[in-house]
Amino acid sequence: MKAGQSILVVEDEPKIRDGLSDFLEFHDFYVTTAEDGLAAERTVSEGRFDLILLDLMLPKISGEQLCRKWRQQGLKTPIIMLTAKGQEKEKIAGLDMGADDYVTKPFSLEELLSRIRAVLRRTDPARSVGQRFTIGPFTVDAEGLKLINGNQQTELSTRQAQMLQLFASNPNRIVSREELYEKVWGESMDGIETRTVDMHIARLRDLLVTAGGDKELIETVRGAGYLYKVKG
Numbered sequence: 491m492k493a494g495q496s497i498l499v500v501e502d503e504p505k506i507r508d509g510l511s512d513f514l515e516f517h518d519f520y521v522t523t524a525e526d527g528l529a530a531e532r533t534v535s536e537g538r539f540d541l542i543l544l545d546l547m548l549p550k551i552s553g554e555q556l557c558r559k560w561r562q563q564g565l566k567t568p569i570i571m572l573t574a575k576g577q578e579k580e581k582i583a584g585l586d587m588g589a590d591d592y593v594t595k596p597f598s599l600e601e602l603l604s605r606i607r608a609v610l611r612r613t614d615p616a617r618s619v620g621q622r623f624t625i626g627p628f629t630v631d632a633e634g635l636k637l638i639n640g641n642q643q644t645e646l647s648t649r650q651a652q653m654l655q656l657f658a659s660n661p662n663r664i665v666s667r668e669e670l671y672e673k674v675w676g677e678s679m680d681g682i683e684t685r686t687v688d689m690h691i692a693r694l695r696d697l698l699v700t701a702g703g704d705k706e707l708i709e710t711v712r713g714a715g716y717l718y719k720v721k722g
């Protein structure tokens with residue numbers, strides 16, 4: 491069970507690949523690496539990632555081809571392209587082909603980290619589950635702000651709908667309070683918000699129970715965050 495978000499690093503230069511991997515692991519991301527386009531394609535078909543760092547110039551299949559192909563296949567994972575200086579034309583193409591951002595080499599790791607965080611923060615959970623989705627026994631209408639259980643309908647606040655959307659799009663993965671706060675409140679956490687998040691979760695649980703759900707639908711994982719577990 492993971493607490494950190496997972497990043498796939500696709501980079502053929504071993505030094506850069508290892509450096510990125512160490513740096514991101516140090517910052518609590520789970521890192522998987524791929525050294526060429528083919529390996530990246532295979533890895534993405536086998537696993538789920540929160541973000542992909544994709545080098546533009548890669549052996550076997552280029553970053554550009556990969557990005558286009560993934561988007562054509564409907565892959566929603568945010569992608570940050572790594573481009574080399576002087577690839578200005580490719581940079582523009584990079585955005586056209588469905589990348590979320592680009593970073594020009596040589597880049598500072600701190601700069602890259604802030605771009606990664608920004609992209610993750612603005613990634614809408616609705617990208618994976620949509621505006622109408624199921625969670626436990628419920629159907630959630632995130633636009634109409636309704637929690638539906640059979641013929642019973644309960645009103646949701648925007649934040650409650652967003653929290654449910656976030657859990658529904660991350661089944662069996664621990665969502666940390668920081669991540670929840672960043673995604674739902676749209677700001678990074680200062681520390682004091684821990685209680686705010688806990689209070690909102692407590693209220694959400696009460697509401698789910700009143701609407702006929704299990705109070706364990708959203709579990710608390712001590713010291714790590716919250717978990718929506720899906721069996722089977």
Ligand code: CA
Nearest residue numbers: 502545547548
């Ligand atoms: Ca390269």
